Every structure is written in C-alpha cells, then in structure tokens.
Amino acid sequence: MFSYTRLKIRRLTSGRKERRQKKTLARRAKKVSKQCGSVGKNLIVFGDDIELIAAEKIVIGDNFKLNNKTLINAVSGVTIGNDVTLSHGAKIISTGYDLDLWIKTGRRKHFDNKPVKIGNKCWIGTNAVILPGVEITGENVVIAAGAVVTKSIAESNVMAAGVPAKIVKKLGE
Numbered sequence: 001m002f003s004y005t006r007l008k009i010r011r012l013t014s015g016r017k018e019r020r021q022k023k024t025l026a027r028r029a030k031k032v033s034k035q036c037g038s039v040g041k042n043l044i045v046f047g048d049d050i051e052l053i054a055a056e057k058i059v060i061g062d063n064f065k066l067n068n069k070t071l072i073n074a075v076s077g078v079t080i081g082n083d084v085t086l087s088h089g090a091k092i093i094s095t096g097y098d099l100d101l102w103i104k105t106g107r108r109k110h111f112d113n114k115p116v117k118i119g120n121k122c123w124i125g126t127n128a129v130i131l132p133g134v135e136i137t138g139e140n141v142v143i144a145a146g147a148v149v150t151k152s153i154a155e156s157n158v159m160a161a162g163v164p165a166k167i168v169k170k171l172g173e
Contacts, residue, residue, distance in 0.1 A: 025044060025045065028045035028047075028048065029043040029044060029045050031045075032050070032055075035055035035056070035058075036052070036056070036059075036060055037055070037057055037059055038058075038059045039060045039064075040060055040061045040063070040082065041062045041063070042063045042064075043060065044064070044065045044066070045066045046066070046067045047068025047088075048068070050066060050068070050069075050071075051070070051071045051072070052072050052074070053071070053074060053075060054073070054074045056074075057074040057075070057077045057078065058074045058078050058080070059078070059079045059080065060080045061082035061083075061084065061120070062082045062083070063082055063083045064080060064082075064083075064085075064086075065085040065086065067087050067088045067089075068088055069088055069089045070086050070087075070088070071090075071091040071092070071093070073091075073092065074092075074116075075094055075095040075111075075113060076094035076095050076113035076114055076115045076116075077094060077116070078092055078094055078115065078117075078118075079115065079116070079118070080118045081119045081121075082120045082121070083120055083121045083122075084118055084120070084121070084123070084124070085122075087124060087125050087127075087128070087145070088126045088127070090124045090125065090127065090130075091127075091128070091130070092116055092118075092124075093116075093129065093130065093131055093132060094113065094114060094115055094116045094132050095111055095113045095114075095132055096112050096131070096132050098111065113132065114132040114133030115133070116130055116131075116133070116134055116135070117134075117135040118130070118136045119135075119136050119139055121139045121140045121141075122136055122139075122141045123141075123143065124143045125142065125143050125144050125145035125147065126146070127145055127146050128143045128145060128148070129147070129148045129149065130143070130149045131148065133152075134150070134151065135152040136149070136152065136153045137154050138153055138154055138157070138158065139156045140158075140171060140172075141155075141156065141159075141160065142158070142159040142171065143159075144159060144161035144162075144165075146163070147160060147161050147162055147165040148162075148163045148165060149165040150164040151164065151165075153165075153167065155167060157170060157171040157172050158171060
C-alpha cells in the first residue's frame with residue numbers, strides 16, 4: 001500500500017513578489033536599452049548574465065525577449081525585428097576569422113565581419129548559434145535548440161534545426 005497525501009496548491013508569488021519581479025524586469029530592460037543603439041517598445045530581459053559586445057551596433061524591434069546566458073556580438077552590427085525571442089544560452093555572432101587569409105598569412109588579425117539580421121516573429125532556441133552574415137528574413141521562423149545557423153533563411157513559417165541548420169519543417173501544415 002502507499003499513502004496518499006493531499007497538497008495545498010498556493011500561488012507561487014504574492015503580490016509583493018510580483019511587484020518586485022516587475023521592477024527587476026524593468027531595471028534589466030532599462031540597462032540593456034541604455035547600452036544598445038536602438039530599442040523598440042516592450043523589451044523584456046530575463047536574467048542578469050547577458051553579454052553584449054559592441055552593444056551600440058545592436059538595433060532591436062518591438063516586443064523582444066532576451067533570456068539568461070545569451071551573447072550578442074555586434075562588432076559588425078546586429079538588427080533584430082519585432083516579436084523575437086532569444087532563448088537561454090543563444091548566441092548571435094557578427095564577426096570571426098577569415099580562414100583563407102589566416103591560412104595564407106598565419107596571422108589571426110584578418111577578421112570576417114558580416115552583419116546579422118533577424119526578421120520579425122522569430123524564436124531562437126536554447127543554445128542556438130547564429131553566425132556572421134546570416135539573414136533570417138522570413139517571418140515565423142523557429143531555430144531549434146542547439147542549431148548552428150551558417151546560411152541565410154528567407155522562407156517564412158519554417159523550423160530550422162541541426163548542425164549546420166537546415167529547414168526541417170514547415171509550420172502550420
């Protein structure tokens with residue numbers, strides 16, 4: 001036999017905690033807004049462990065959600081559209097090494113700088129990586145968790161997954 005225990009379900013947060021959480025979210029959003037070049041309405045920042053490199057070159061649209069442990073390297077510029085979510089641990093990188101020049105010269109001073117553009121209504125999954133020069137111009141694009149996006153995605157209503165990321169599914173069918 002086993003015993004059955006009845007649990008009382010309580011609200012997870014009291015009114016005071018909810019107000020404190022709203023203030024914390026507002027404080028984080030204000031901090032990110034000050035650093036970035038341009039930020040739209042309703043920026044939501046979850047967590048304090050966010051790394052922004054060359055933040056003045058980041059342009060963010062309305063209703064952007066930025067989660068904990070994310071990295072945006074905007075040395076060459078990053079433009080993010082409206083209604084975009086960047087999930088936990090996701091990375092957007094706009095600079096790297098030009099390997100051909102590096103092999104020829106043996107020096108790591110040759111950078112491959114290409115801006116990154118993310119369109120409207122995109123969801124970048126947990127630990128996904130967007131590499132330099134990628135443009136996600138379609139709407140309603142989902143980048144799966146752990147995907148590495150090396151090429152641009154122009155289609156709308158799709159999911160891309162894998163390493164390197166490929167379109168694996170049409171959404172809404």
